Amino acid sequence: MGKILIIGAGGVGNVVAKKCAQVSEVFTEICLASRNIEKCNKIAAEIEKNMGRKIKIAQVDANKVPDLVKLINEFRPNLVINVALPYQDLTIMDACLRTGVNYLDTANYEPLDDVHFEYSWQWAYQEKFKKKGIMAVLGCGFDPGVSNVFCAYAQKHIYKEITNIDILDCNAGDHGYPFATNFNPEINIREVTQIVKYWENEKWIETPMILDSKSVHFSFDYPVVGPRESYLLYHEELESLVRNIIGLKRIRFWMTFSENYLTYLRVLHNVGMTRIDEVEFEGKKIVPIKFLKTLLPDPSLLGTNYTGKTVIGCIFDGITKNGKKKKIYIYNVCDHAKTYKEIQAQAISYTAGTPAMIGAMMMLKGIWKNTGVFNVEQLDPDAFMEALNKYGLPWQQIEFTGNLP
Numbered sequence: 001m002g003k004i005l006i007i008g009a010g011g012v013g014n015v016v017a018k019k020c021a022q023v024s025e026v027f028t029e030i031c032l033a034s035r036n037i038e039k040c041n042k043i044a045a046e047i048e049k050n051m052g053r054k055i056k057i058a059q060v061d062a063n064k065v066p067d068l069v070k071l072i073n074e075f076r077p078n079l080v081i082n083v084a085l086p087y088q089d090l091t092i093m094d095a096c097l098r099t100g101v102n103y104l105d106t107a108n109y110e111p112l113d114d115v116h117f118e119y120s121w122q123w124a125y126q127e128k129f130k131k132k133g134i135m136a137v138l139g140c141g142f143d144p145g146v147s148n149v150f151c152a153y154a155q156k157h158i159y160k161e162i163t164n165i166d167i168l169d170c171n172a173g174d175h176g177y178p179f180a181t182n183f184n185p186e187i188n189i190r191e192v193t194q195i196v197k198y199w200e201n202e203k204w205i206e207t208p209m210i211l212d213s214k215s216v217h218f219s220f221d222y223p224v225v226g227p228r229e230s231y232l233l234y235h236e237e238l239e240s241l242v243r244n245i246i247g248l249k250r251i252r253f254w255m256t257f258s259e260n261y262l263t264y265l266r267v268l269h270n271v272g273m274t275r276i277d278e279v280e281f282e283g284k285k286i287v288p289i290k291f292l293k294t295l296l297p298d299p300s301l302l303g304t305n306y307t308g309k310t311v312i313g314c315i316f317d318g319i320t321k322n323g324k325k326k327k328i329y330i331y332n333v334c335d336h337a338k339t340y341k342e343i344q345a346q347a348i349s350y351t352a353g354t355p356a357m358i359g360a361m362m363m364l365k366g367i368w369k370n371t372g373v374f375n376v377e378q379l380d381p382d383a384f385m386e387a388l389n390k391y392g393l394p395w396q397q398i399e400f401t402g403n404l405p
């Protein structure tokens with residue numbers, strides 16, 4: 001049915017390539033391209049060995065639009081899936097515009113020299129994509145991604161008006177390393193060391209970052225894994241959901257962190273190892289966070305001994321379609337060891353990469369068909385929700401009777 005070009009062969013790229021390879025009736029031809037061809041080679045060899053399918057691979061520097069244009073023109077995909085880093089979003093979108101090819105990613109653009117992410121840079125492509133007759137789907141991982149689909153589903157089928165949304169992201173797994181991040185260390189650390197904000201009554205409210213002794217946190221009793229300390233964090237889907245969920249009064253995002261993780265990160269942050277500016281080291285310029293990344297475990301290789309589960313979902317409060325005030329919790333539970341057994345990936349990469357495959361499937365099948373730039377909650381959630389159950393991320397819907405701060 002369609003040809004896809006996947007850019008980025010890290011933890012998430014590994015999952016996208018393998019999940020797409022499993023669905024050969026939709027993804028008839030796959031090309032995996034990245035900066036380092038060896039990583040593409042390894043993934044392609046595993047796909048051939050375990051699934052008996054050959055995929056193409058290519059080397060590309062996604063910071064260079066002409067190189068991307070050349071690759072796209074050679075392969076002529078129906079869709080480019082960007083699972084490189086947020087720094088490459090705009091160059092890949094530019095290359096899609098020049099070649100007239102659809103685009104999908106899992107994280108919004110972030111400039112390399114500023115710890116700051118927001119959708120404005122990508123939303124600015126709206127008219128250009130429309131004019132070219134192509135579609136961009138932004139943020140189609142788990143969160144953002146499935147969290148937005150859950151919101152669209154709640155808005156379409158359950159609620160007349162959603163007043164409050166709390167997105168809760170819990171990783172109750174153990175990878176066995178003293179300190180590691182579950183996706184790209186540089187992007188992860190930049191995200192969690194920011195000032196926190198949430199949205200209430202038409203405005204953004206700032207609270208201290210998670211490493212601060214005054215950070216906002218509480219113990220939430222997650223399904224299956226039990227109580228975990230959950231920290232208020234700013235996450236990119238809040239920005240689009242505030243625009244697209246009607247009647248919303250408050251939206252917050254919470255993520256679990258262990259005391260161990262916070263202690264390591266606090267030390268690294270306090271000694272300057274998370275700095276993103278250049279420092280002089282023995283006559284050379286180095287960027288501390290990039291140096292730190294080279295020392296930390298590669299998230300795509302964490303899966304080997306990973307045990308435990310992730311629980312990610314949304315709690316909604318509002319007035320249901322039949323006029324009742326009700327809280328509903330929609331969530332997924334994913335098991336690190338199971339995902340490793342299936343495709344040699346830990347659950348964080350799996351929960352991010354599988355929805356990217358499903359989003360790509362929605363686009364190739366024409367279920368999500370439009371021109372312009374879209375966040376996931378602007379698109380119909382039904383077929384996506386069905387596909388989550390079918391392709392490895394089953395979800396539960398329950399009435400929520402617990403407490404939130």
Ligand code: NDP
Pocket residue numbers: 007008009010011012013033034035036039060061062063083084085086088106107139140141142143144145182183184185187299300348349351352
């Ligand atoms: P990794 O660092 O493991 O992988 C990134 C890949 O992109 C690497 O293969 C890297 O190549 C490649 N890459 C980096 N720069 C370039 C470039 N200039 N040209 C070509 N390839 C390049 O990261 P993850 O797989 O953990 O994360 C990938 C993306 O997924 C990130 O944007 C992250 O924010 C997002 N994500 C989204 C989630 C969600 O739920 N929405 C959850 C988790 C992640 P090299 O090997 O040479 O470094």
